[in-house]
Amino acid sequence: MAAQPTIPRRGLFIGGGWREPSLGRRLPVINPATEATIGDIPAATAEDVEIAVAAAREAFSRDGGRHWSRAPGAVRAKFLRAIATKIKDRKSDLALLEALDSGKPLDEANGDMDDVAACFEYYADLAEALDGKQCSPISLPMENLKSHTLKEPIGVVGMITPWNYPLLMATWKVAPSLAAGCTAVLKPSELASLTCLELGAICTEVGLPPGVLNIITGLGPEAGAPLSSHPDVDKVAFTGSTETGKRIMTAAAQMVKPVSLELGGKSALIVFDDVDIDKAVEWAMFGIFFNAGQVCSATSRLLLHEKIAKQFLDRLVAWTKNIKVSDPLEEGCRLGSVVSEGQYEKIKKFISTARSEGATILYGGAQPQHLRRGFFIEPTIITDVSTSMQIWREEVFGPVVCVKEFKTESEAVELANDTHYGLGGAVISNDEARCERISKALHSGIVWINCSQPTLVQAPWGGNKRSGFGRELGEWGLENYLTVKQVTKYCSDEPWGWYQPPSKL
Ligand SMILES: NC(=O)C1=CN([C@@H]2O[C@H](COP(=O)(O)OP(=O)(O)OC[C@H]3O[C@@H](n4cnc5c(N)ncnc54)[C@H](O)[C@@H]3O)[C@@H](O)[C@H]2O)C=CC1
Numbered sequence: 001m002a003a004q005p006t007i008p009r010r011g012l013f014i015g016g017g018w019r020e021p022s023l024g025r026r027l028p029v030i031n032p033a034t035e036a037t038i039g040d041i042p043a044a045t046a047e048d049v050e051i052a053v054a055a056a057r058e059a060f061s062r063d064g065g066r067h068w069s070r071a072p073g074a075v076r077a078k079f080l081r082a083i084a085t086k087i088k089d090r091k092s093d094l095a096l097l098e099a100l101d102s103g104k105p106l107d108e109a110n111g112d113m114d115d116v117a118a119c120f121e122y123y124a125d126l127a128e129a130l131d132g133k134q135c136s137p138i139s140l141p142m143e144n145l146k147s148h149t150l151k152e153p154i155g156v157v158g159m160i161t162p163w164n165y166p167l168l169m170a171t172w173k174v175a176p177s178l179a180a181g182c183t184a185v186l187k188p189s190e191l192a193s194l195t196c197l198e199l200g201a202i203c204t205e206v207g208l209p210p211g212v213l214n215i216i217t218g219l220g221p222e223a224g225a226p227l228s229s230h231p232d233v234d235k236v237a238f239t240g241s242t243e244t245g246k247r248i249m250t251a252a253a254q255m256v257k258p259v260s261l262e263l264g265g266k267s268a269l270i271v272f273d274d275v276d277i278d279k280a281v282e283w284a285m286f287g288i289f290f291n292a293g294q295v296c297s298a299t300s301r302l303l304l305h306e307k308i309a310k311q312f313l314d315r316l317v318a319w320t321k322n323i324k325v326s327d328p329l330e331e332g333c334r335l336g337s338v339v340s341e342g343q344y345e346k347i348k349k350f351i352s353t354a355r356s357e358g359a360t361i362l363y364g365g366a367q368p369q370h371l372r373r374g375f376f377i378e379p380t381i382i383t384d385v386s387t388s389m390q391i392w393r394e395e396v397f398g399p400v401v402c403v404k405e406f407k408t409e410s411e412a413v414e415l416a417n418d419t420h421y422g423l424g425g426a427v428i429s430n431d432e433a434r435c436e437r438i439s440k441a442l443h444s445g446i447v448w449i450n451c452s453q454p455t456l457v458q459a460p461w462g463g464n465k466r467s468g469f470g471r472e473l474g475e476w477g478l479e480n481y482l483t484v485k486q487v488t489k490y491c492s493d494e495p496w497g498w499y500q501p502p503s504k505l
């Protein structure tokens with residue numbers, strides 16, 4: 001097991017320095033794998049939100065924006081690359097903090113830190129490329145007018161992020177918004193804020209201009225709500241539950257503030273009868289057991305062709321029995337604890353409701369015998385599911401997959417689309433034409449073919465329906481934080497000629 005680090009005691013990161021929260025309150029940090037309190041984080045309130053937003057506003061307009069918001073993208077790129085380098089230098093201690101804070105396996109947390117660094121580097125490149133995209137001419141059918149566009153940073157961004165990928169989900173917002181020239185106030189989840197606070201320390205080390213990124217930890221209603229309704233915040237970017245997303249959108253609507261929302265999901269993985277069963281089983285597991293299923297795009301509904309269903313489930317159970325469920329820091333751990341007691345209770349309730357509604361718990365469903373402390377739940381496979389059951393309809397956000405069989409391709413698509421959500425979807429088949437057809441037929445923002453979950457920083461990420469709107473990552477992620485200005489010039493020597501000139505007499 002890795003050595004337990006000291007948990008840094010941080011304040012709120014505002015205006016380039018650390019501040020105690022105005023009301024002096026702090027929240028405990030609980031390691032969900034041991035239930036031990038391992039530290040605390042500041043609890044910001046509306047007073048702190050005021051100060052943080054003011055710092056971000058000042059940084060946005062400092063010196064007319066010469067040093068940040070209107071500076072060449074290359075200037076901002078330098079800082080983003082420096083942050084990436086520091087993340088890489090501190091990879092193992094950040095990963096350890098994140099594993100202790102969230103319960104995810106250390107191997108996963110290490111991978112997340114690689115993704116964080118790669119995301120900062122990617123948007124450094126896009127910040128540079130942005131300079132070359134300015135003043136792009138618009139083709140017009142007349143000679144006397146010329147138009148071009150300017151892409152400008154949207155302003156001060158409020159970011160409210162979840163606990164499932166604490167630093168990565170923050171980075172998906174911080175990196176592109178800073179690349180665009182915005183300044184920001186980040187409010188990570190109270191359930192896992194440690195690595196986001198360390199990002200503050202890194203910003204200081206790389207000399208990021210004060211106020212460009214401010215990080216305030218605290219509870220949703222106390223710190224997140226005043227941020228989402230603040231009149232001086234120009235945009236809110238949110239990842240989290242659909243319920244909170246609705247509240248944020250309502251608050252932002254009062255100021256006609258744009259929002260981007262990356263919300264829940266109930267994604268389906270469709271497996272046809274022409275596949276290599278073991279390969280498909282592994283993807284099905286990765287789709288729902290990775291990060292203990294606490295993934296917005298988790299393929300939590302498994303649709304199996306009836307011809308292979310029995311054999312597939314036998315193999316799925318055999319593979320699942322083999323998953324190492326343990327303390328996240330143990331070598332080879334593949335399933336850690338879920339993030340909190342609240343989440344643990346919620347998942348257990350989902351399982352008991354499924355049982356009482358008549359579904360079969362084919363495997364798992366309880367706390368593992370060997371882990372009596374900590375919020376661990378066995379990887380769980382549920383069959384005999386009907387489309388009216390809660391387990392089919394609602395997001396569990398835990399290591400729980402529900403299974404249904406289908407006979408035909410159209411039935412599979414209909415079942416996959418039978419949800420209010422629209423984030424991800426996946427199909428496994430050796431028939432390429434069928435995979436193409438299904439990728440078009442699924443009502444979701446992301447489709448995986450012959451896999452589930454691989455995520456590329458270059459490719460757009462986001463959902464439809466109640467999974468939200470707006471796209472993160474790729475060039476779409478940068479556009480999220482830019483506004484397009486039209487500049488039109490009259491360039492004829494002739495007068496416009498609409499009104500009669502006054503008589504010269
Ligand atoms: N799509 C996703 O990535 C995520 C989905 N979820 C879903 O949400 C369920 C509940 O988890 P929670 O942690 O409670 O998610 P949540 O949506 O309440 O929390 C996400 C963020 O929103 C903030 N927040 C909460 N209430 C707020 C408010 N009124 N105004 C502004 N910000 C607010 C939280 O402090 C946190 O930073 C999970 O069981 C899961 O189903 C949770 C986290 C991530």
Ligand SMILES: C[N+](C)(C)CCCC(=O)O
Binds near residue numbers: 295453
């Ligand atoms: C793709 N992955 C697993 C790295 C992140 C998913 C994002 C989310 O759960 O909100």
